[in-house]
Amino acid sequence: MDSQAVLDEVRQLLAAGVTQAQAARESGVSATSLSQLLKGTYPADPAAMVEKLAAWLAARRERMAASLPQAAGFVETATAKRIEAALAYAQMAADVAVIYGAAGVGKTMGVARYAATRPNVWVATMTPGHAGVTAALEEVALSLGLKDVPQSPARIHREIVARLRGTGGLVVVDEAQHLGVAALDALRSIHDAAGVGLALVGNDQVYGRMTGGSRAAYLDRLFSRIGKRLRLPAAAKEDIEAVAAAYGAAGGWREVREIAGRAGFGALRALAKTLRLAQMMAASAGEALTEAHVAAARRELEGV
Structure with missing residues (x-):
């Protein structure tokens, strides 16, 4: 050396x-x-x-x-347009929207795109550590730019409401399935007091928690306020084709359909990752992207 x-x-x-x-x-x-x-x-x-x-x-x-090609970023799929419409309704009508369904179908990307192109949209992303009222309210406060908030849930609630009132805004709570019923009711209370839109985004548990027989009685107050429900059970055929095209692939390729169609595997998210690696493999070989590259990338990522 x-x-x-x-x-x-x-x-x-x-x-x-x-x-x-x-x-x-x-x-x-x-x-x-x-x-x-x-x-x-x-x-x-x-x-x-x-x-x-x-x-x-x-x-x-x-x-x-061996650097991967740049991700395609936001792809305007049919599902993305439905998400945008649901969020726009919630904001304009100061109503509650619930957007729920399978992982990896574009919910988070659609939310990020909407927030980036509209005024007064705040996104708070929850984790298992935000199940309680105080932690959930702190995350919402941070998304609003409120720092050093008090530890009292009631006082955090007041500061959030004061910040939101009169903005005509929208609070989007992503990964909302992590919230407990008391935290969900606290969000309902903010919506009521501030008169702004509220969107709860996550998997099927979000909606199930509000409709299941074991839910807390006070969640009826939230359920009765839901103005827009958007369920996204799987990636749509049009979405698969749009994402494939963004990476120079064909939506009709069997490998593409199988990757995006696997339940619980992340759908479009998994497809985008696989296509990025396939692009790198094709470029390294000096070849145009083919279905064989997609198959090789899939085997590499899945370890088979």
């Missing part, structure tokens, strides 16, 4: 725009040690540090050589 060659390559990257802090962080060499190495003032045997830098450079070259 040529220490000088390694350090020269690091200097070239720094000159090209990689920051010294980034190089130190990614290589595992402290910023101070890296600075001393580059200046030739490192006080000890530099072999161990240079070895770390060499390993980092090699890994970086490998990533660059």
Whole structure:
């Protein structure tokens, strides 16, 4: 290993725009040690540090050589248009919409697109840790830009309502299946008090929790307020074709249909990941994308 060659390559990257802090962080060499190495003032045997830098450079070259093509980003599918319409209704009518169904059919992407193209739309994404009232309200407050909120649920509620009232806005709660019934009722209360739209987005559990026989009685107040229900049980044929076309593939390919049609496998999300890898495989071979590349990418990702 040529220490000088390694350090020269690091200097070239720094000159090209990689920051010294980034190089130190990614290589595992402290910023101070890296600075001393580059200046030739490192006080000890530099072999161990240079070895770390060499390993980092090699890994970086490998990533660059095998980098995946850029994701297609938002694809305007038929389902995306239905999601947009449901969200627009909830915002314009200051009503409640529930958008629920299978994973990977474009719910989160559709929500993000709507929020990016409309004023006064706030998205709060829930996790299993947000099941309780306080945690759920804190996440909504953060999405509104409210920081250092009090720990009292009642006071958080008041601050949220004060921020929302009169905005004509829409609060979108993604991954809402993680919320407990009390947290769902707290969101209903915000909707009532602030007079804004509310959209609950998630899997089938979102709707089931409001309609099942074991639900808390006070969820009837939320269920009775739902103005728009949009169930998305699976990726539509038109959606599959649109996503495939965005990556230069054909929606009619058997491999494409099978990937997008597998229940519980992430549908369009899994399809997009597979097509990105297939594009890389085709490009590496200097070939146009074919169904064979899609099949190879599928086997690679599924480990079969």
